[in-house]
Amino acid sequence: MPGVENCLQEAMAIPGAIGASIVDYTTGFPVATTGAAPNEDHEAAAAGTADVVQAAQSRSLFVSAVPHDLLEDLIITTAGGYHLLRLVRTDFDSRLVLYVWLDRVRGNLAVARRRMERLADELIST
Amino acid sequence: MKSPTSAAPGGLLTRAADERRTGALVVGGAPGGTVYLAEGLVTYAESSAAPGVGELLTASGRLAARTWQAALDAGTAQARVGRLLLDQGHITQGELELCVLGVTYDAAYFALARGSAPVNFLDGAVHWLGEVVRVDPAAVAREARRRARMLDEIYPNPRIDTVAVTPVPRPPRERVTLTAAQWELLVHADGQRTPADLALLLGRAGYATIQELRRLAALGLIEPPAERTADPAFVRLPRARGSSVDVQRVTPAAPDGPTVPIVVPARPGLASGDPPAPAPREPEPAGPAERPPRLARRKPGARLPKEIAAEPAPVHPGTDEVLLKRIRTALRALR
Numbered sequence: 070m071p072g073v074e075n076c077l078q079e080a081m082a083i084p085g086a087i088g089a090s091i092v093d094y095t096t097g098f099p100v101a102t103t104g105a106a107p108n109e110d111h112e113a114a115a116a117g118t119a120d121v122v123q124a125a126q127s128r129s130l131f132v133s134a135v136p137h138d139l140l141e142d143l144i145i146t147t148a149g150g151y152h153l154l155r156l157v158r159t160d161f162d163s164r165l166v167l168y169v170w171l172d173r174v175r176g177n178l179a180v181a182r183r184r185m186e187r188l189a190d191e192l193i194s195t
Numbered sequence: 196m197k198s199p200t201s202a203a204p205g206g207l208l209t210r211a212a213d214e215r216r217t218g219a220l221v222v223g224g225a226p227g228g229t230v231y232l233a234e235g236l237v238t239y240a241e242s243s244a245a246p247g248v249g250e251l252l253t254a255s256g257r258l259a260a261r262t263w264q265a266a267l268d269a270g271t272a273q274a275r276v277g278r279l280l281l282d283q284g285h286i287t288q289g290e291l292e293l294c295v296l297g298v299t300y301d302a303a304y305f306a307l308a309r310g311s312a313p314v315n316f317l318d319g320a321v322h323w324l325g326e327v328v329r330v331d332p333a334a335v336a337r338e339a340r341r342r343a344r345m346l347d348e349i350y351p352n353p354r355i356d357t358v359a360v361t362p363v364p365r366p367p368r369e370r371v372t373l374t375a376a377q378w379e380l381l382v383h384a385d386g387q388r389t390p391a392d393l394a395l396l397l398g399r400a401g402y403a404t405i406q407e408l409r410r411l412a413a414l415g416l417i418e419p420p421a422e423r424t425a426d427p428a429f430v431r432l433p434r435a436r437g438s439s440v441d442v443q444r445v446t447p448a449a450p451d452g453p454t455v456p457i458v459v460p461a462r463p464g465l466a467s468g469d470p471p472a473p474a475p476r477e478p479e480p481a482g483p484a485e486r487p488p489r490l491a492r493r494k495p496g497a498r499l500p501k502e503i504a505a506e507p508a509p510v511h512p513g514t515d516e517v518l519l520k521r522i523r524t525a526l527r528a529l530r
Contacts, residue, residue: 071287071288071289072288072289072292073289073292073293073296073328075288075289076289091293093297093300095400095402095403095406096300096338096341096342096345096402096403096406098300098338098341100293100296100297100300101296127374157293159257159290159293159294160255160256160257160290161251161252161254161255161257161290161294161398162251162254162255162397162398162399162400162403163293163294163297163400164403165293191289192287192289192290192293193287193289193290193293194287
């Protein structure tokens with residue numbers, strides 16, 4: 070039965086993963102972290118993650134273009150890597166996002182997206 | 196068990212963590228809360244302003260109230276409610292961990308945010324949920340301070356966090372954009388429910404609720420809490436709890452200062468036909484002014500002055516929150 074630590078370990082097993090965390094995006098707080106973070110600062114990275122998710126979720130209108138549309142993930146591509154943010158939807162009230170930092174050369178975006186989708190689902194379902 | 200002493204809750208948490216103690220840090224006052232430690236690491240926190248694990252899981256429909264109650268009945272005495280829910284397959288390890296982490300940081304904010312409060316450490320106390328996670332207390336205390344800062348960046352009025360929420364009858368602009376969470380709050384705010392009531396009713400984290408309320412206040416969509424000092428000419432003196440300011444009380448004049456006429460308001464208890472009190476009066480000597488303030492004399496059956504009647508009843512610090520929460524959950528299960 071996977072717990073939070075287990076989920077992050079599996080996220081680090083994604084090819085090219087450098088760091089991973091679970092972030093509360095209303096407060097910008099890293100609930101759990103593992104591996105490296107941009108500038109070696111998981112808390113700053115979490116605050117940035119929260120800003121990005123909130124910008125996409127509530128400050129812009131992408132997710133309300135179609136009724137019942139939902140934000141699933143966000144991908145930020147830089148010259149050196151990919152930053153993948155996948156929303157973790159729990160039944161109870163929480164605002165969590167799974168964040169994985171991938172190396173641009175070793176990482177495979179499609180594989181990572183699929184693996185993160187599965188991880189986020191497994192974390193909250195039996 | 197020592198009697199509660201007034202101190203900084205955050206400082207005491209750090210000390211208890213350094214000594215690797217096991218027990219509960221009970222913070223009094225409003226809203227107050229309890230932070231549970233095991234060998235110096237935080238395992239859980241609860242506060243009356245933050246819905247607990249049971250409230251979040253049942254309000255969202257993730258667990259039936261009956262299921263939660265059964266786990267409480269069976270596991271409270273051995274402090275293994277969480278373990279029971281996992282073993283019976285009602286909830287996954289991941290869900291429980293995320294829920295407990297969320298609740299812990301949420302309640303810790305309310306317990307630790309205040310600079311000074313009556314605090315007490317109960318050695319050996321364990322929460323009935325049982326140990327699900329362990330968190331570094333320094334991270335918890337740092338996060339509580341950061342959350343307080345974030346609220347002030349949105350809209351610096353802490354009274355919004357505690358007073359009953361009243362939506363404005365007419366929005367201040369032609370077009371308003373709301374998030375789903377804000378809509379939910381406005382629809383359920385009825386002028387009676389406090390932010391803590393709304394969080395519990397909607398099954399949402401207490402901090403997330405006041406965060407949205409501060410945003411709504413910044414947008415001008417909820418009524419700003421009434422200012423206590425309405426009339427700047429009339430300065431109310433600090434008073435002891437449970438008593439009131441004597442309206443006749445006069446400040447002792449400074450010995451060599453310039454003589455300033457003191458305006459004394461008419462006595463509220465006077466019948467309308469009575470002549471007004473002679474004013475201005477001579478300031479009384481310092482002796483009587485230093486006595487504890489007394490209530491002005493009232494007619495039989497007259498109402499208490501507004502400022503006393505509006506004062507909430509003092510919260511009894513020893514109220515067993517866990518017991519109250521259990522009773523509430525049990526009552527819900529009967530519905």
